[in-house]
Amino acid sequence: MRTIIEVPRDQLDALEALCKHEGISRAEAVRRAIASYVRRENASATDQAFGLWRKKRGSGLRYQEQRRSEWSRTR
Numbered sequence: 001m002r003t004i005i006e007v008p009r010d011q012l013d014a015l016e017a018l019c020k021h022e023g024i025s026r027a028e029a030v031r032r033a034i035a036s037y038v039r040r041e042n043a044s045a046t047d048q049a050f051g052l053w054r055k056k057r058g059s060g061l062r063y064q065e066q067r068r069s070e071w072s073r074t075r
Helices: 009-022 026-049 060-072
Strands: none
Touching: 009 026
């Protein structure tokens, strides 16, 4: 996909220097930056969810089994 973005001159200059040093195109640098951002944000969401049961009594497995047993009850 192609897109058009505006980048401040100082960031563009820094990007150009980085690209020259790395031997990559500007497009490749932007793709890498996006991939890094997405990985970091996804990891952040996982970190926020980790340990949700630490303040609850009982086990998560017991809770899950109780909820699933409701599915098999006849009405």
